[in-house]
Amino acid sequence: MLGAVIPGAPAQPRAAGAWDLPGRSWLGPQWSWHPDRPRTAHTKPELTPLEGREANHRAVTALLDAAGVEHFTVPGVDDRSSVVGVPEPRRAAALAALAAGMDGSGAFATAVRPGRPLERPLRPADRADWDRFADTPVLQVSWPLLDPTGTLALGHEYGCAVEFWTPDGGLLRAPRANRIAGRVAADGPPVELPAHLFTRLLSAHGTDPVNHRTVRSRAEFDRTGIDAITFPVDLVYTWVDGTDPAWQRRKAEASGAVYHSESASDARFLSRDELRYSLRSLRLNAPWVRNVYVVTDDQRPDWLDEDAPGLRVVDHREIFADPANLPTFNSHAIESQLHRIEGLAEHFLYLNDDMFIGRPLSPHAFFTPTGIAKHFPSAARIPLGPVSAEDTPVDAACKNNRVLLEECFGRVNSQPMDHIPYALLRSVMTEMSERFPAEWARTAASRFRAMTDLSVTSSLHHYYALFTGRSVPSSLQYGYVQLAHPELAQRLARMLARRDRDAICVNDAFSVPEDMAAQNAVLEPWLEAYFPTRNRYERGPR
Structure with missing residues (x-):
């Protein structure tokens, strides 16, 4: 869950070469791994949900590539999670590659059963635990991801699902529904396709660079679905x-x-910088x-x-x-x-400027x-x-x-x-x-x-x-915060802990000048914690 505290465990020793590539981790060069902390996690400056989603996808595909396992990105139903298809005959090789690469990295894995809620993510203790995935149709993999402040956490929902596609004549058949096609050619060549075809959190028109990345997939998925929003x-x-x-x-x-x-110095005109944080909420939650x-x-x-x-x-x-x-x-x-x-x-x-997008x-x-x-x-x-x-x-x-x-x-x-x-x-x-x-x-x-x-x-x-x-x-799901409310601090704390509001309004309609300094003392750190990731519209550091 976005913003939820990710469960930790004592760090496991990392097998030499299993997690680290020369000079970088599987997640990418901007990530730092902190196995010695009470709650282990990978951190990245200016983290966003989409960057976390991509990091999990990149980590999984890098491990599969290193093992020579064929794979292709699939347009899944959940916009938060990326999906990678692997031919069923390559299951053993894929599981071995993931088990070796995830060992000691703090990663989580879950067997996904179509039609059932996502199970509680588990951290496999050793290679033997991977036997439970010998027949699961879908495996969800994620790494614990945090921004450096520790206030923005990306949970298992932002992981990468590995689907095992079954041979069916000259085709490969999907183990569950996706947005476009349940079968692809078994011998189809890989193609690079725009990332916005694989999650509705992106758009061909979005000016944030994250909208214009590409992923390896199949030609069958180079289509615009009926549920796509194609206008800017x-x-x-x-x-x-x-x-x-x-x-x-x-x-x-x-x-x-x-x-x-x-x-000009009257307390009623104190600036709370709401626009700065509202713009940050766009980068975090509406990059399209x-x-x-x-x-x-x-x-x-x-x-x-x-x-x-x-x-x-x-x-x-x-x-x-x-x-x-x-x-x-x-x-x-x-x-x-x-x-x-x-x-x-x-x-x-x-x-x-007192309105915010609260989650992706x-x-x-x-x-x-x-x-x-x-x-x-x-x-x-x-x-x-x-x-x-x-x-x-x-x-x-x-x-x-x-x-x-x-x-x-x-x-x-x-x-x-x-x-x-x-x-x-x-x-x-x-x-x-x-x-x-x-x-x-x-x-x-x-x-x-x-x-x-x-x-x-x-x-x-x-x-x-x-x-x-x-x-x-x-x-x-709408969150309304009235700054004049006597339980302002408690309400803000609950909202930050849950991060379950689609939209948030912070309103001061009933505030009086003498209360505003005290309100700002509560609101400003909350805004910084809820929206810690700078947007590209900001000229310099806070």
Whole structure:
């Protein structure tokens, strides 16, 4: 399990040559092996789940190659685990190669029975233990993998499964289902194929280099399955630095307030660097994202490397249809213009900087293979009746959305959406702006949140797309952290230990200035522990 503590055992002596290649381990040159620690593990700087998956795959194939055992990579059903096929007549040679190479390396092995849950991983004590694998159709192998901080651990799910394919005439037959083909030619030549064909955690469009590696496989698997998402998915953030004196001055002037320079040090503007860690969550858990757009009001995080591939900072001036509406301090107004970002993909995710991808997800969590978006209704309810002075700005905007939707479709929306990444279609945003020009223009012109606003990205889009056949309701395992909660530290600790949330929101809606320093003292180390792996958008060390 991602993040789970991996069970350890006293280190076994390593057989000479069984684990170490000249100058490196089977996992690769960037890994370090620590057999003398209480919990043995291989560590790698800036570890990600996909790199751990690849390391296990590389270790298994290296051992098979060294023994001259034929093998080919298979598109398995579990995106986290790699799969290697071996002809059944080569079982004995494969098991011998794995047993010798894994001896003393801390590796785990499990017999996999199709249709049954993955068994508890075992660490074979000696070669004799391998007799239990003499007839298993599938063998799952993994090494304990950690980042150097010890907070990100990759469990047996990220291992490599070795399948034994049975001769069937001139074919080899798979012992269990995969995504493409249950039989391959027995004498088929090996071919190099893109790694994204073998896990949906990768994409041909992703700009992270991990998306463009190749693996040895068979020509039968050089196909795009019906469940593949073949279109690019971009991601948009809106971000503001509330400590910036120039921004504070613009805000004060727009509101008619008096700007005081000492307000720049006010505790309510303490930066938590959420954007840094949200971007880290992408590298860890959504490397298939193509381009990232950070929409700002003439601001830049000082740590952000704007020259990084796949990243662009977008100023409000680039996207607002009417420049007279600037400056604006209304997120509803800014969100109404996101579809105007030049180069933005039709399919994109919109995140606030307090949203994080909590564990590895494929784009299927947000879109169907046919391009339909998914939305995530909340258990809360929007009050009935017209907008009133008692409504929060969120409820008022949902009510304004409801008026438009009822006029167009005769339907009444009663639920807001969970505050997690929003899956959006650029064409739907454009269509709504043209269908509701007056309401759209009024929202865009509101410099501060107004009771006449639409909430385009967090509500209106999803219902409009639903009623026009372009979005469907779905669900994610959602973690919500309210920083003002008295048990903040305990909640964060549980979430870090479990790492079982698909999406996480860290919200400070009810925080007061005098509490923020104490909250940051708890939150900052949690963010660093949950997302320890730097992303390529960071200019320098933390």
